[in-house]
Every structure is written in C-alpha cells, then in structure tokens.
Amino acid sequence: MTTLSGITPSGRLTLGNHLGALRRFTDPEGFYFVANLHAMTTKHDPRRLAALTREFATLMLAAGTAPGTVFVQSDVNTHAQLAYLLECTSYVGELSRMIQYKEKGKGRPMTRASLFTYPCLMAADILLYGADRVPVGGDQSQHVELARDVAIRFNREYGETFVVPRLAKAAYATRVKDLADPTKKMSKSEADDAVGTIRLLDPPDVIRRQIMRAVTDSDNEVRHDEAAKPGITNLLDILAACTDGDPVQLATAYSSYGELKRDVADAVLAVLEPLQKEYARLTTDPGAINELLAQGRDRALEASLPRLRAAERAMGLAGSA
Ligand code: ATP
Ligand code: MG
Secondary structure, rough: OOOOEEEEEOOEHHHHHHHHHHHHHOOOEEEEEEEHHHHHHOOOOHHHHHHHHHHHHHHHHOOOOOOEEEEEEOOOHHHHHHHHHHHOOOOOHHHHHHHHHHHHHOOOOOHHHHHHHHHHHHHHHHHHOOOOOEOOOOOHHHHHHHHHHHHHHHHHHHHOOOOOOOEOOOOOOOOOOOOOOOEEEOOOOEEEEEHHHHHHHHOHHHHHHHHHOOOOOOOOOOOOOOOHHHHHHHHHHHHHHHOOHHHHHOOOOOOHHHHHHHHHHHHHHHHHHHHHHHHHHOOOOOHHHHHHHHHHHHHHHHHHHHHHHHHHHOOOOOOOO
C-alpha cells in the first residue's frame, strides 16, 4: 500500500497539523509533499508562498519524516502534466458540483480557473503514485470521489492505466480545536495573529501564554464532555495526544483548570521544543536541506514518471519516449 499525503502551504503550520498529520508522516516508503501548486488557486503572495513552502518542507524533515520521502510538489513536473491530461478526462458539470468551488469561487469575479480545475490536480497527485487508500478529512472526500470517477473513466476510455483509489476515513486521534473558540477546529489559514491558533514555530513563552488563556467555562470541574465543556475537552484531548494518554482518564487527575492548563502547556512544549530545535539546526545548513529535497524530488519523479508516460501513450500523445 502506498502512503501519500500533501499539505497545502496556506498559512503557518499549527499544533493541529502536527498532531493530526506531520508526526504521522512516518512511512519510510511514503510520499509526503508540500502542495504548493494547490496554494495558488486563490490570490496569493509569491514571496510568502516561497517562504511557507520552504518552512513546511523543513518542518516535515524536522518532524522526523524520512529524508527522501519529502518533496515539493512543483519540483516534480509529473503532477502538473498529469493534471492536464485529467482535465481532458473530466467534465465541466462534475467540477461545477464541487462544494469547495461552489463556496469559494463560483459566480464571483476574478475566480481563478485553477480553483475550478483543482480537483484534477489533486486526482493527479493521487493517481500518479497508485495510492489505493486515501485518508483525507471530510472537506476533501468529494475530491477523492472525483479522482475515483476520473480514474474509472480514464481506464474505460483509454485502457487500464490507473489504480482506482478508495476513500479511507482518516483515523484521527484528535481534532485539535481553536483555543479561543473550541467549537471550531484549529486551522493554519486563520490570521497570523489569531490567539486561538498555536503555530509550530511560535516562541515557547507565547505558546504557554496562549494555553493559559484558552477559553474554558466557569464551573471549574475538569471533565471530558465535548458538548457541555468544549474548551476543557479540547485541552484534555491535546494533553492526551501529546502524552499518549487517555483523555477521559486524564481528567480525573485534576481539580482545577489552572493545574490542567499548566500541564497542557508543559506537554505541548515537550513535543514542540525538540521540533523547534531540530528545525533551527536544519536551517543552519540550507545546502543540506536542498540536498534532501532533491533526493525527495528524484525519488518522486522516478516513482511517478512511468504512470504519466502510460497515460500519455494511452491518450495518443506520440513522441513520448
Ligand atoms: P486550511 O485552513 O488551509 O484548510 P488546515 O489547518 O485545516 O488548513 P489542511 O491543509 O486542511 O490544514 O490539512 C492538513 C493536514 O492537517 C490534514 O491531514 C488534516 O487532517 C490535518 N489537520 C488540520 N487541522 C487539524 C486539526 N485541527 N487537528 C488535527 N489535524 C488537523
Ligand atoms: Mg483544512
């Protein structure tokens, strides 16, 4: 089974991204990429995109993702090349029905064409590596369905070329919530200074302060109860995820919110400080990072090129060696 996962550099990475994604990027045979092409479907700042792409790739390496499994999407040309072939296999009708497009772009002036065709690029990401099970969050499941439909259609019209992917429900230990509004999830695309979002590279004293100020309720009873106590439940979930504990069990050890928050801050910093140290160490040698990313690029290219070539041949593109 091929493990493949991409993260779009749409904002600085959060504690949620680390606990739910980054720290699970552990398959030495996997493919983990910074999905920078996906970050250009809405108005973007080129300098910020370049900086975030580099930061994401370095953080993936710092998190312990095996060198050689990390790459930058735009470094591997097969993604954009196959995306075009898949645009020639998809229909305007089905792309128009994508919820993300309907919510973010349909009918609005200056909607980028790439927002509309985005699912074709995502299908290319998946189909290039023959990934059979694709674990994604709920907001991406419709796009995986489309990748399935396109793969089935391509195989039928041009001959068996792609593995048809299946949607796998992502097994999240936690869905980290926003510390200032624990009814919504923590997201990297929040404003840079949003107080409820912990960024992986925030200074430790800032992180501690954010946790100590996390929104709770007023009854001072530490109990795991998502509906009645979303703030406390979020803190217990974070503590459990950082210490490999059980959130319901952990609750019984606390008799005040202050005590719980102090322990959560300690546990989060115990996870993030080594990551920040490793990040700092890596950034002292940019050449070495380039070398690691070149390894990842070459390996991804080697793995994906045969399928791109097969698709080209099947579609009648002559001349591809
Ligand atoms: P955006 O606001 O751009 O959607 P995001 O923080 O939601 O950013 P995604 O790019 O949607 O991040 O997802 C990247 C990865 O991080 C996915 O594997 C996703 O499941 C995981 N992830 C995102 N937010 C959380 C969270 N709050 N808790 C746990 N995992 C998360
Ligand atoms: Mg998201």
